[in-house]
Amino acid sequence: MRLELIKRGNPSRALQFLSPLIGLALAVLTGAIMFAILGKDPLAALYVYFVEPLTELWSIHELLIKAAPLILMGAGLSVCYLSNNWNIGAEGQFIMGALAGSIFPVLFTDVQSPFVLPLMMVFAIVGGALWAGIPALLKAKFNTNEILVSLMLVYVAELILDYLVRGPWRNPGGMNFPESVRFHDLARIPELMPADGRANWGIVIAILVAIAIWVMLSRTLKGFEVKVLGTSPRAGKFAGFDAKKMIFFSFLLAGGCAGLAGIIEVAGASAQLRPIISPGYGFTAIIVAFLGRLNPLGVIVAGLVLALTYLGGEAAQISLGLSDKVARVFQGALLLYILACDTLIHYRIRFARAPKASGSAVDA
């Protein structure tokens, strides 16, 4: 017996909507099996992982803190993937944005004015966009593989951050810890509702940016151009769209978003630079983009879901003694399931019993 794919006449609209939900359900099921293998009661573990973090207000604040960078980067990456540009280096663009945005609070500590924070954000956007501009430039000019270049630059960005916080940007009064000075209050992103928890305006910025990108994609010519060049480069060429400009547009946009996410992370929750500032947000954002159907509004929901996997991972670590790697396994499985379920949108699956006789074309 083997599987056969039969092309549907029209993509199934119902499955288009259901596919990410089925993927999510299968991933949760896999999570339950994984918990059982690790010797925990699956139902109790699922509760700790996926429900408990949502039952307390402070915990929801933490969820929003983690969702903000995922939504920002996921929305930017959607534009890349829709236009068939494979930027997988958001993690590096996040770091470079955080570094560029931190120039003011780390090097010019005496500049204390309300303009510092907006300036930091502009620097972060430019920093992330420039870092993303490298693979874009090399792809546009030399036809270099953007996947590999953007990924190599992640490792380089991590090393630059490591160098700075251990070297020139190390806090002189920090007992030799590899970390920068703490950002002063005017360089911090204000908290939304300080009485209830730590969530800051980052989540609002992230959602607004995602909505703006959604409007661009669904309501403007530029958005049309993104999709046409992504699905059919030839058609795009005939329509007079420039594929090279699209490489820059999508990469700089995604890089800018990732850079902004970087400064929101360090000027928000952590308030200083450390050798590691991201628990793999840039890679998780790839999953966010796909779970959100490469639609920025979907990305907002997907960002919250993936933020929950981080938070649940922490909760399970504390109260069940489970490894924090469980979160990563869950995320990887989730992406595989979503991709598998997406096949159902375009194909019907049939189980063929015996290998058919060659040359027979009756079955139509």
Place this chain on the structure above:
Amino acid sequence: MLESILLTIATAATPLLLAAIGELVVERSGTLNLGVEGMMVMGAVGGFVGMILTGNPFIGALVGVLFGTILSLLFAFLALTLATNQYATGLALTILGLGLSGLIGEPYVGRSAVRMPVLDIPVLSDIPIVGRLLFGQDVIFYISIALVIGVAWFLFRTKQGLTLRSIGDNPQSAHALGIKVIRYRYLAVLFGGACAGLAGAHLSLVYTPQWTENMSAGRGWIALALVVFASWRPARVLAGAYLFGAVSIGQLHAQALGIGIPSQVLSALPYLATVLVLVLISQNRRLTLINTPASLGKSFVPDR
């Protein structure tokens, strides 16, 4: 001194060579598996855990191969049977592999390994300078060299090799001729997974005999770049892997000498070299266009 440097270069090059020669076969079949990093790190944890549990590094290496193969089977099912997007599926494989390996290896962090023994071929290994390099290495080194020769022979001297290459260029025509495209691609992907698994096992059994999280450190991605660098030719993969081995060992030696450059700059060299090499190669459009499998990365669904 020279002998020991050459030996360490071979040790650094072997995992790159293994992963790249496997991926070369996969890509020649027209499939792009970006999950090399994930399969490699699974091979590393499988090799280490297998060795700890049995005390035998050879069994460890086999477990590593098995882990890499299993993960590649997952890729094959999704990308070949279900015709999912190969780029995204490979990425998912890497994310899953990094997570799963971390989970499996967690209890084994800090344990020390039984290093894979060196097979000294008598007399020949006593030749100065190149003797130990060529005749006094661990068994995985010999396998890596044999695989390069074997793959080159298979691809360009056998009928099945020709078929595999034709599938990579034009699966539709091959299918019309009655060739089982998907079956060939499955076998190629599984071969790639086994090679990546062995490459990972080499990391945790020979290169640094221990397990640390994410210990593949981007080598899987560098292997992918090597395939492009080699423009899908086995002999050039060999040259490329040893070139990169030399860069990463040179970087370590420079750090040990303590020349006034920050260690992070030196650590970044292999990654920067990868980017540089990719640029230089891709600039030569003629070279890349001739050899790139024409259907690379595109899904193929046989119509009945």
